[in-house]
Amino acid sequence: MVKERNTKQKAVILSAVQGTKTHPTAEQVHAMIADEMPNLSLGTVYRNLNRLAEIGKIRRISVTNSPDRFDGDLTPHHHICCTQCGRFCDFFDMEYNENLDRLIEAKSKFSSVRHETVFYGKCEDCKKFEMN
Amino acid sequence: MVKERNTKQKAVILSAVQGTKTHPTAEQVHAMIADEMPNLSLGTVYRNLNRLAEIGKIRRISVTNSPDRFDGDLTPHHHICCTQCGRFCDFFDMEYNENLDRLIEAKSKFSSVRHETVFYGKCEDCKKFEMN
DNA sequence: TTATATGCAAACCTTTTGCGGAACA
């Protein structure tokens, strides 16, 4: 049986991810904490982010051509990523459709289904730039 | 202006991806072609897969904890990935909802929007295994 | 007290890139 310990590092990492809406990469989380905990190693950041994602306290999001991002906001919402500059934002104005997960469970032999939708497009700034 | 050349390598790589439903990784594409073209380098496979994805002849799919996969099937469909064993399959029994893309375009300042939905769950085999 | 987590650094895996030579157009 695995006992999970409450370390200072884990707490700080969790609250860093929960306290931002920037969907930081592991490297960015590490940088955010650098002042508060200068000796924190990047490996520990990765280990904790992975654990926190496994137990569902944060989300881990894979994006094409970009390191993984972490999101402390567990309310169902989608993300949109600029294919040009990589800008990555929340998109809340659309419901997470849980029915899709139930439908998949019904039609496939998978269980505990959830889904991750990432929208890709060209953001305002990159569009402008293309005009010139 | 960029002139795209029709090399033997590119043709073989494209038809390899188009000729399978296994969503191969670059490494797997390379292996699939090894008999036919023993000197083909992995770098060339990557370069061509990227180009083919850029011009929309194939799809490139990013998955958590797995190398990128390539799909020659352009008909809109979703994918489902086992969080345990990484098994990755098509899921056709659900429409690609293009309205979502139009909705995002309307509500955000992004253009040329498309989306990629990956379902995650536990596959039949892994479920069985857990029971024991 | 002892199992789990950390820091550090090395290793790993995937993907990209620089270069000189090959080959499309």
Place this chain on the structure above:
DNA sequence: TGTTCCGCAAAAGGTTTGCATATAA
């Protein structure tokens, strides 16, 4: 014949891991 592409190998980038030490319980 001029570019674009290839093969090779090295490097880059992101992430994981082994080990000795520190620390939570």
